Amino acid sequence: MEARHTLADQTFEQLQTAIIQGRLIPGSKINEQELASQYGISRGPLREALQRLEQRRLIERIPHVGARVIKLTANHLHDLYQVRAELEAMACRIAASSISDQQLIELEQLLDRQQQAFQSEQLTSLQDDIDFHVGVLNACGNQTLINTLCGDLYHQLQIYRHQCISSRRPLQALAQHRQILAALKQRDGELAALLMRRHIEAGAANTAKVLAAKLEDFQDE
Amino acid sequence: MEARHTLADQTFEQLQTAIIQGRLIPGSKINEQELASQYGISRGPLREALQRLEQRRLIERIPHVGARVIKLTANHLHDLYQVRAELEAMACRIAASSISDQQLIELEQLLDRQQQAFQSEQLTSLQDDIDFHVGVLNACGNQTLINTLCGDLYHQLQIYRHQCISSRRPLQALAQHRQILAALKQRDGELAALLMRRHIEAGAANTAKVLAAKLEDFQDE
DNA sequence: CCAATATCGATTGTCGACAATTACAGCTAT
DNA sequence: ATAGCTGTAATTGTCGACAATCGATATTGG
Structure with missing residues (x-):
């Protein structure tokens, strides 16, 4: 239970397990607004979480377009x-x-x-x-x-x-x-x-x- | 000249070269407010840039404390x-x-x-x-x-x-x-x-x- | 005089709103 | 009918302000 108690970190962990467990299906688009309200947080921390997921290559982001979960190949x-x-x-x-x-x-x-x-x-x-x-x-x-x-x-x-x-x-x-x-x-x-x-x-x-x-x-x- | 024209990306690139070139000296603390106004942007994009630098292990961040440039060992x-x-x-x-x-x-x-x-x-x-x-x-x-x-x-x-x-x-x-x-x-x-x-x-x-x-x-x- | 504690200042984390860009729908012209 | 264009809606990027947390200083008790 390694608690880095910041919303961005918590959300990052949750999203990561969600992706690993397949709850966010590969290739699907990610809507920031929707996810943020779903997790009960603002878009700020959510975007930080998304960025960390991108660096770990669990999602792919294109500027002004959006984020998608990576596909399995x-x-x-x-x-x-x-x-x-x-x-x-x-x-x-x-x-x-x-x-x-x-x-x-x-x-x-x-x-x-x-x-x-x-x-x-x-x-x-x-x-x-x-x-x-x-x-x-x-x-x-x-x-x-x-x-x-x-x-x-x-x-x-x-x-x-x-x-x-x-x-x-x-x-x-x-x-x-x-x-x-x-x-x-x-x-x-x-x-x-x-x-x-x-x-x-x-x-x-x-x-x-x-x-x-x-x-x-x-x-x- | 690979332009991902978003402020966060530009700032990230600039900060990265600044660190590599030693303009930001290793071990020194980073002040978000100061850096943001120095680059003429808000703290939002700057924080995104900092986070990417952290993932690349060019800086180290501690929640609620701040970021420091890595030391050379x-x-x-x-x-x-x-x-x-x-x-x-x-x-x-x-x-x-x-x-x-x-x-x-x-x-x-x-x-x-x-x-x-x-x-x-x-x-x-x-x-x-x-x-x-x-x-x-x-x-x-x-x-x-x-x-x-x-x-x-x-x-x-x-x-x-x-x-x-x-x-x-x-x-x-x-x-x-x-x-x-x-x-x-x-x-x-x-x-x-x-x-x-x-x-x-x-x-x-x-x-x-x-x-x-x-x-x-x-x-x- | 030293140590522990309370308070203040500064810095970071978070939020909601606005601006910029893109995607889609509908329209027009060939 | 289709290709290209245009306008609108939705989504992302950015900003400034507020809340939460930490570090340092001052204060008080031993």
Whole structure:
């Protein structure tokens, strides 16, 4: 509950989750007046929120014309995952030589909790996967790398992952996370990077398949 | 002269160059009222410009407190160049297999023009170096990669590069650019990536050295 | 004399109204 | 009937003023 208690920030967060969850459908136009009164605020803070969404590439704005939610395309998805794989592999390579024993323990505990939660509830959350990746990221210590992934790319990715919930394979993902963690433990950066790249590419292929099916259905535009 | 003719955009551009050129000194506080009247506009558009500068990490804002220009630190510089090297090496790897003959020719012509300009005027512009890198980037075709570098990282880097004009070695840089281009011509992605990484790391070391000297002088805080 | 607190000034956040630009509808002319 | 133009309505950009919050100074109690 990270409260930056300003209306613009709150509205930004709400709009972001609305977009990620698909409540604001991709490609639809955004009316400032309408949204503002809908959220019970003025157009000032709303415009600030919209601008931040634009910088995160969740919406597209044209001066004097307006804002639209971004559309989902196979190309965009491909580009996103390609950059993500490269950067997270890099994070692994760095983290392997800089991660602390404490951080290693925390990551292991995180995976244990997730495995336990899965065995009992049998349902997995998208957040679980993200938590592990963010953990590795933080361990690498490169703030620019962290900002680039957490501040920009992850939010765009979440749109696709939420739209394409897919036949996700949480057990497989969990096993891959354990492999990556083992490599980090052994300070084998190259192996960790390789495993991370494969893990992400598997997820990309999976998401892309579901997206293709979805785009097939909506033959519109 | 890419005109997005809205006051907020114009002000954003002007403020950005002001920061990059060091006219707004790093770490200094920003007064909205003062800046607004200085640019002859209202606080509305100015705040939009400030917010975009914040997203590009050229300034830092705290709610109800205000905005400050970012400070230059050796750590930040290191992180920036590390990510940049990785991403541009990646761009080379992709571009090697996707660049068109036309694009190859244009890059060569660009380098020819730069060499000619250098031989006649004996002075080199920072923009020349950027132009080549952007050219390679565009050739790779990954829009996410392009956005990440051009939209975020480059602007932060330019602050350091402008502050640390350094004993730049334009001839050496030009030669390295030619080597990279040659590798691209031969469709040797791995070689191009390697050369690009070395080229960037050389620039990083150079800039870091100058920055260290600068920080030595300003022993403040 | 120092510390904690209250008050004041300054700065930021928010609002409603006005100006500028665009999109659409209807009309005219070919 | 369609292409181009024109006027109007709707939407976005901009402004000035008000409200909320923070930092610094002054004050009071120990």
